[in-house]
Amino acid sequence: MNEVFSNFDLVLRAFWLTVQIAALSGVVSLVLGTVLVAMRIGPIGVLRQFATTYVTLVRNTPLLVVFIFIFIAAPNVGWFVHTPFLLKGVIAVSLYTSTFVCEALRSGINAVPVGQAEAARAIGMTFSQNLAHVVLPQAFRASVPPLGSTMIAMTKNTSVAAVFGLMEATGRMRFFTNRHADDAVGILIVFAVGYIVIVELISLASYGLERRWRAAR
Amino acid sequence: MSTSVLFDAPGPRTRARHRAYSVVAIVAVAALVVALVLFLNAKGELSYSLWEPFLTPDFVRVLLVDGLLKTLEMAFSSVVLAVVFGALFGVGKLSDHAWVRWPCLLVVEFFRAVPVLLLMIFIFFFWGITHGDSGRYWTVVAALTLYNGAVLAEVFRAGVLALPKGQSEAAYAIGLRKTQVMTSVLLPQAVKIMLPAIISQCVVALKDTSLGMYVVAPGLTRVGKQIYTQFNNQLQTAIVLAALYVIVNLLLTLVATWLQRRLVGEQKPLDVGMTALVNTGENTGGAAGGI
Numbered sequence: 001m002n003e004v005f006s007n008f009d010l011v012l013r014a015f016w017l018t019v020q021i022a023a024l025s026g027v028v029s030l031v032l033g034t035v036l037v038a039m040r041i042g043p044i045g046v047l048r049q050f051a052t053t054y055v056t057l058v059r060n061t062p063l064l065v066v067f068i069f070i071f072i073a074a075p076n077v078g079w080f081v082h083t084p085f086l087l088k089g090v091i092a093v094s095l096y097t098s099t100f101v102c103e104a105l106r107s108g109i110n111a112v113p114v115g116q117a118e119a120a121r122a123i124g125m126t127f128s129q130n131l132a133h134v135v136l137p138q139a140f141r142a143s144v145p146p147l148g149s150t151m152i153a154m155t156k157n158t159s160v161a162a163v164f165g166l167m168e169a170t171g172r173m174r175f176f177t178n179r180h181a182d183d184a185v186g187i188l189i190v191f192a193v194g195y196i197v198i199v200e201l202i203s204l205a206s207y208g209l210e211r212r213w214r215a216a217r
Numbered sequence: 218m219s220t221s222v223l224f225d226a227p228g229p230r231t232r233a234r235h236r237a238y239s240v241v242a243i244v245a246v247a248a249l250v251v252a253l254v255l256f257l258n259a260k261g262e263l264s265y266s267l268w269e270p271f272l273t274p275d276f277v278r279v280l281l282v283d284g285l286l287k288t289l290e291m292a293f294s295s296v297v298l299a300v301v302f303g304a305l306f307g308v309g310k311l312s313d314h315a316w317v318r319w320p321c322l323l324v325v326e327f328f329r330a331v332p333v334l335l336l337m338i339f340i341f342f343f344w345g346i347t348h349g350d351s352g353r354y355w356t357v358v359a360a361l362t363l364y365n366g367a368v369l370a371e372v373f374r375a376g377v378l379a380l381p382k383g384q385s386e387a388a389y390a391i392g393l394r395k396t397q398v399m400t401s402v403l404l405p406q407a408v409k410i411m412l413p414a415i416i417s418q419c420v421v422a423l424k425d426t427s428l429g430m431y432v433v434a435p436g437l438t439r440v441g442k443q444i445y446t447q448f449n450n451q452l453q454t455a456i457v458l459a460a461l462y463v464i465v466n467l468l469l470t471l472v473a474t475w476l477q478r479r480l481v482g483e484q485k486p487l488d489v490g491m492t493a494l495v496n497t498g499e500n501t502g503g504a505a506g507g508i
Binding site: 057060061063064069072074076078159169174181184185192195199200 | 239257330331333334335338339420431438445449454459462466
């Protein structure tokens with residue numbers, strides 16, 4: 001245990017990297033996911049098909065295989081050769097997470113009762129007014145809990161970056177455990193507590209947002 | 218809500234506009250695909266020699282038997298064990314005794330919040346490393362059991378709570394004991410609601426078996442690594458691995474959807490959030506699952 005606490009700056013730096021990957025991937029995957037959901041509910045058939053195919057394929061591929069594509073296969077054909085590891089990790093996590101963001105947003109839109117949109121149509125709102133003033137505000141609120149879940153899962157998923165040489169929390173945990181296997185339990189607890197703190201912070205934020213934005217029905 | 222409510226049936230001008238957008242979109246998507254194919258062709262990635270291992274019977278057998286079958290075995294054993302774990306802790310979380318409820322709650326929340334890979338590394342160095350290949354195999358199974366078991370515990374709890382209150386009240390009224398109410402009235406009905414969620418959890422378990430690569434556990438990713446190290450065909454191997462996972466996962470999803478329609482009907486699929494706080498008890502239609 002002493003080894004971990006005397007090198008505690010390594011632990012903190014590892015978690016800082018985890019937070020960086022998670023924050024960057026969170027932003028990128030929210031943007032990508034919104035674009036995907038716009039394609040999926042929009043009126044253009046080709047884009048709908050494209051987005052559906054992308055979501056189905058990537059959602060069912062393990063994140064580790066997505067990482068193999070970005071970290072091993074792509075450099076082999078000359079892509080991402082000199083890209084920093086952090087950036088490649090963010091790309092892999094975002095490509096994967098955006099499909100789940102898309103599904104979470106779509107479930108939010110589906111949660112808006114049909115009567116809402118119908119009523120908006122009936123009082124003469126146009127498509128964009130209907131979306132902007134009636135459907136999307138409610139859809140966003142309804143998608144907060146699934147989006148929160150997705151963000152938590154994404155944060156835990158950043159651990160896969162360890163397999164490909166990023167020294168984030170899980171990689172550092174392996175480093176310590178490998179050297180001090182007799183302290184395995186203590187090391188696990190230290191790193192688990194780190195993850196639990198991050199995860200609970202995200203769920204607190206999600207819970208707070210959900211309560212704050214709850215639609216009065 | 219279907220999107221068609223959002224706008225009136227489009228008139229001739231809007232239809233023309235949509236047609237124009239469609240043409241642009243088709244051209245864009247087609248250009249993307251063609252560019253990709255041309256690029257890969259220029260790099261020689263489409264040459265037969267790189268795909269050959271996946272058409273050679275010996276390699277196909279290794280891929281399917283040592284790879285896919287082992288992976289399915291790992292996923293299946295961990296899901297079976299996870300169901301047991303989930304049933305125990307899910308019912309434990311519903312217990313009337315605080316000294317049963319709280320430890321169960323702590324255990325479930327711990328394993329839900331910690332990444333599977335972290336658990337896997339711990340189990341590997343704590344136990345698996347001295348037990349050879351089967352140690353690596355069971356390391357993966359154990360880690361997946363703990364994580365998926367914790368998620369399933371939540372599913373069990375949600376499934377029992379989703380039943381109408383009258384069920385348990387009626388059971389108590391005819392004089393059944395607490396255990397009898399749970400085992401002969403609530404659980405049999407809850408299983409029906411839970412089954413689709415359990416199958417969906419199989420998809421998660423299957424995808425997570427790939428993490429075994431970090432502890433060099435048997436399975437698809439290890440076989441894949443051996444193949445691409447030998448033939449230097451990283452891209453092709455990645456494509457084949459992804460395709461195998463996607464096919465099996467889609468089959469599982471089909472089964473889950475079929476069970477959902479058959480056993481549960483129109484009701485939305487059971488869904489639990491990632492932590493106690495995010496779990497609002499409202500169904501989100503399975504959107505959070507599968508990650």
